[in-house]
Each structure stands twice: as C-alpha cells, then as structure tokens.
Amino acid sequence: MPELPEVEVVRLGIADHVVGRTITTVTVHDVRSLRRHLAGPADFVHRLEGQTVVGVARRGKYLWMQLEDRMDGRGGGDAVLCHLGMSGQFLVSEADAPPPRHLRIALTLDDGRELRFADQRIFGGMSFSEDGAQLPPEIAHIARDPLDPLFDPAEFVVRIRRRQTGVKRAILDQTLISGVGNIYADESLWRTPLHYARNTRHLRTREIESLLGHIGEVMLEALAQGGTSFDALYVNVNGNSGYFDRSLQAYGQEGRPCQRCGTPIRRDAFMNRSSFWCPVCQPRPRNGKF
Helix, strand or coil: CCCHHHHHHHHHHHHHHHCCCEEEEEEECCHHHHCCCCCCHHHHHHHHCCCEEEEEEEECCEEEEEECCCCCCCCCCCEEEEECCCCEEEEEEECCCCCCCCEEEEEEECCCEEEEEEECCCCCEEEEECCCCCCCHHHCCCCCCCCCCCCCHHHHHHHHHHCCCEHHHHHHCCCCCCCCCHHHHHHHHHHCCCCCCCEHHHCCHHHHHHHHHHHHHHHHHHHHCCCCCCCCCCCCCCCCCCCHHHHCCCCCCCCCECCCCCCECEEEEECCEEEEECCCCCCCCCCCCC
16 A cells, blocks of 8 residues: 555645646546545536646645635635545546546546546545545544654654554554554664564653654655555556665565674564564564563
8 A cells, every 4th residue: 555655756746737727527437436425426526627726735645635715716625635545546647648547537637638546456536525625624533644844753752652552553553643554664663673563552762762763764765766666556647656665674575684684584464464574683572562
C-alpha cells in the first residue's frame, strides 16, 4: 500500500497539473471506486462538474482536492477526498490518449487534459466531502504525520508511552501517527534500532525520540527519490516509478547481510504482513521489555 511519501509525490503532481483548472466533465467507469460516496455516482458527478480545484492537501495516506467556494470564489469550501488503497493511481493525460488499464474515474479539465484514477484492486476510491476543504470530517480521526509542521513530538512521546503494545503496532496506528506503513516502519525500527515487538510501555524517552527522528528521515529520503515502487502499481501522475526500494536496508532484505553488522536479515509474519529485522542489532525482547 502506498505510504506517506508515495501519497505526497502524488499530491505534488496533482497540485502541479490540476490546481487552477476547472472540472468540466466527470466520467465514472466503475461505481465501486465511489463506494464511500454514499449518495451515488450521479450525485458525485453533479457536485464536481463546474468546480475549480484551488489546492491539494494531505493528511497521512489521504489526500484531497480543495474546491473553489461557489459563493465567494475562494477556497475553504468543499473537497474531493481520495485514497489510493493498495493500487490506486492518479494519472494526468491528454483526453484523447489511450485509457490506462483499470480506469475507474476520469475528470476532464478545462485545458483538454484528464485526471484519471486507475485502481487494479479497487481498495481505493474517491468521495465528495462537503465543507471538507480544510480537513474532511471523514478523516478527522487521523493523526497528524511527522512531516506536518503542526505535528507535536512531545505529545507523541506521551501518547505512545500510554499504550501497552508492540512498538510497530503503535506506529502503524493512524490515530497515533499517520502515514507510516509496513515498509517505513521496518526501515525506521532498523535505523533506531528497535525490535518491532518492544513494548511501548518500556521504551525510554530517548528511544522514542530517536525512532520519531528516523521516521521523519526515512520519509524525507523516500520522498526525494519519488517513493518506493516494487511493481507498476505505484507511479506518480506522469506514470513514473519511485526508486527508494534501492535504498531499503531492512524491508524485503530477508537473508541479505545487515548493512550495520553483517548478520542475515530475518522475516517474521506480522499482522498478515511481514516484519524484517536484524537479530543482532534489534534483539527480540524478553518478557516484553528488552
């Protein structure tokens, strides 16, 4: 699933190509990508056609296009909330260009181009968010992410220490800190270093602060490289893949030597996914503590 860096790359691309453009027509090719818009596809089309995109914002793994307030011509009104799910892609193309595979929704813009949403697995989707330009109420429960200038590190330290769970489970909780997924969790824990099952109640403040710092660093490095692409399911709006996968030091490195100590990286089953870790640098906790 695309994580914060990948979603931010997509957000930047949409902002570059779509902000200031008016949506002239909306074509829904697959209603399943609108399942979160409970009023249905006809209502979605009616609400979007004629709207001008004035900004693109993000919180964690969600992004939304801010729409011009039809009453005063300024931003701050409604929004189109978007989630990429496992395989969602936003592509900017000429309207007469061949459609991508798995095209679900197309927004035709007033410059003759289209913003196309393709999604092979259909876990992502779009919905209209009334009064959602500043923050869609549908995602108000999502915490700020570490790249958000209003993110409060001290509050994060307090909140994570109130939990009694494995540290990886905690940082994957989008109500505690958003944008972190399986890839960047493993990378950040390897860098700190911490075993993914360390109990949050027993983490030292300096360990939490170090982990938080590495989460931010990993995300910024991934963002600079266009995100992580293991296959064609994640691309930017121009159809290009990111290449941070070449820099991964833990995730997906099972059997390869740890770049810090040379011990082969291990993989454990974790929450229907995998955790990759170094058994020397990140010793398994005993009695849930160390």
